[in-house]
Amino acid sequence: MAGGGGNPPPEIHVRVHSRRGFNMIHPVEIESPPPTVAGAAPAANESPNAAMYREVKHFKKWFPWLVPSFVLANVVMFIITMSVNNCPKNSVSCVAGFLGRFSFQPFKENPLLGPSSTALEKMGALDVGKVVHKHQGWRLITCMWLHGGVFHLLANMLSLLVIGIRLEQEFGFVRIGLLYLISGLGGSLLSALFIQSNISVGASGALFGLLGGMLSELITNWTIYANKVAAMVTLVIIIAINLSVGILPHVDNFAHLGGFLSGFLLGFVFLIRPQFGWVYQRYAPGYSLTSAKPKFKTYQCILWILSLILLIVGFTVGLVMLLHGVDLNDHCSWCHYLSCVPTKRWSCNTQPASCQSVQTGNQYTLTCSSNGKSKTYSLLNPTARQIQGLCAQLC
Template sequence: MSQRAGRYIKEVFGVQGDPDLWEDRRKRLALRKYGGLKSDIEAELNQDETDDCPSPSTKGFFAKTVWDQVKLGRITPFGSRTKDPSKAESSYDISHSINDSIDTGGNFNIQLHDINPLPIERHYQRTKFARVVSRTRRTIDETDDFRPYFTYWITATQFIIMVISICLYGIGNFDVTLYERVGLVLTESLTLDQVNVAEPGNIWFGPRPADLIHLGATFSPCMRVDESIMEEIAKDRKNEKANSGCCIRNDNSGCVQTTRDACSTLLSTFHSWTDGEGPEGRIYGPVCGQDPRFCVSPSSTAAHIWPDDISRWPICHKASRTDIGHPPHMTCELIGRPCCVGIHGKCEIRTEEYCRWVRGTFHLEANLCSQVSCLQDVCGMLPFIKSNKPDQIYRVMSSLFIHAGIIHFLITLCVHLYSMRDLEKMCGPTRMAVIYFGSGIVGNLASAMFVPFRAESGPSPSLFGLLACHIVEIMQAWSYLRRPGLALLKFSVITFLLIVIGFAPWIDNYGHIFGFISGFFLSLAFLPYTAFKLNLHRRVASVVSGVVVYILMLVVLLVVFYVIPFFDCELCRYLSCIPLTSDFCSVQNINLKKDKGIIL
């Protein structure tokens, strides 16, 4: 078993195997994608393929599919396919030519001059016959190439996920600027207020920003503890603990947890425990709809007494049923509960109607913002191991399967079918998967580090890794190619166009750059080198250097991302998105505006 594994690893890294077979695969890739081979190299390749064709005596594939068809009259040596053999024989007498063309050794040796087609049809028939031979030879060639299973699998998986995401979340606003919705919404003051909701559009014709994050897009606040966001959350909780109380309407129409400044002195009464006025000398509270004295589960008794700090109170799952003797903050109708809005973990006490209007997450089970984790609501996927401590590092992988929209997926599909499929035919699905995911992970990690507050989705870093592989292939096959400079220019133009696309929202050029670099070194390690049969030590050095550089890149990015992170770079934003309009690169958040642009 260990010997088999060792042979497999050596074959994957290209230090073991048939070098001539790899060289032929590389030449066929050059024929398909790099503008063809030099005339002498192409003639040598065609001669090798002709020598490999089986003779008619062996009933080989080539003889069976071409020359047996000729004998049956279904095709003519220079002509087209016909259903009536008699028609072909009326114009050609080919039986003696074929028999004379098979020597005593059983080898096929037909000559073009042995058969005399009609003069009028000669040019057309010769073209048709050459096409049959070329198609048959290409079929034989492909038996030596790998099947592009990984290309088809990853493309089909991405398509299915895109369809499911659109069915579940729908399509957001197709716009290059902020989209505003205006409506009258019932607020916690029990009045209908005009609320303007501004959120960025999606130029890729896909889901909204929050939905992409929920699906698994790369988003730094979901992958690590972001100090700036955590400071804001801690600040809000401290304010809720020190300054909030229960604001009860004088007409008994309802109550809401808020601060004294936000509670109307004319229409409501603000209840607050100060200077030890609360039960058991508590100074923080009260909380509308929740009191440790009237909660059955979990009860505040013995070793499980609820602390004075209301930000540490648990959610009361079951309260005492009777209202006799309960204080006003326990008998009033609660009209506001925690509502998570935006994508940065912001929590506000709002009505359910308001929360739905801004497309937030309404927590009917909670009474305080400190009892919910808005970041968990934003991120979705698997729950955090520790509450309010994001740890979804696997987003660097999951985002490779998610696209920002239909247009984004079509670009990926074109690159897969044009660039990735033929490359996989040469190197195989295992190597292709390693390069694809390896470059994608490094690119997404760099994107999360340099542009932490923007969600990025799609396999763009992996696509740049593929382009790097093609450039490495062109460099390695430079002496074979007919016009290597033109081939290099073609893929350089494709790379440039994709970088230009990276200046648009939802796609990041940092991921492109690091995906290209990592794909370059992975291709040096995993793409078989045609000259390793002449210099094995050089091939081993190439493998080791490529793997070591890739691992160093990954480790450095992880250390910077977690240990010594920097959270915001003003200049770094312009490499990720160029603000063509004032709102083109707006922060991917939901901004709530009321009256004359007041931010709530």
């Protein structure tokens, strides 16, 4: 690419973690407490049944503040990103120009009403090349707090409020906070191993981690739920619908899958509940049992150990492969279909756009390398970012 404004870098496509169609609440209810056992001694002004029910259905103790804080942090980061983007200074045209430096990039460049890919990269978007070759591993975390536009932000944050608040009420901020952050890291890691030509942003890996955690929580605490089959079918259908959205182009389904798998395994570790018999023993010392009940069932302990081992091994192997520059597409010829399935209506080709530039005075003629389209612009000392934005619109 040549031009009087210097050699502009090639356009970088943003692959967002989309959350279209995501509207989920916890579908299960805990069974009512069993009837009072004759001779059972209530603990200090509270019946054993009430104490047991409170122990198992303990989410009423937790006030949800962490999830709303996550939402606030994402909104603040988006505002800061738009300020850094400063469209009037760095682009020829902007959407909603009355917003000044907070105005949006042209629709052809970013249809989500948001910043340029350059601004997102500057703020910490996931760029595999910089993670591998410039040791910027922190991008695996920072990309979770960035969004491609207003529509992307609204979809993710509404989903987080609907799902996250309910889970935080049930399990507390420590476990749900760790589940959210580790799942987001897992989503970023799998995305980086498969999609290495585009930058990636969004909280969807972490959100799918919450969905995965809900599924494993239902499995590991199977005996304490009513309407088990209906709850399982509902949850599986919702997960399947949301994962199927990821086969559309420009949606990073690898982040969804990585987050979901991480959250699914973490659910067995963080969201395990004690069985009814153990809780009843604890709060009803007069209750006679032929043998002492363990706190957790055998299958719960097995799932806990296996999940923890798989998490440690998976994250370790994944990070080692990423830092060695491994592209998993080279070892799995069909895996790319998990993120995009080409049809007659759309193509999965998301190669970065590039243009050839010819300058004649203040006239710049750009020719898109991918589709051959050409257009002449009248520009006075344009910056590299301005030419890059025009190339993105043209291609």
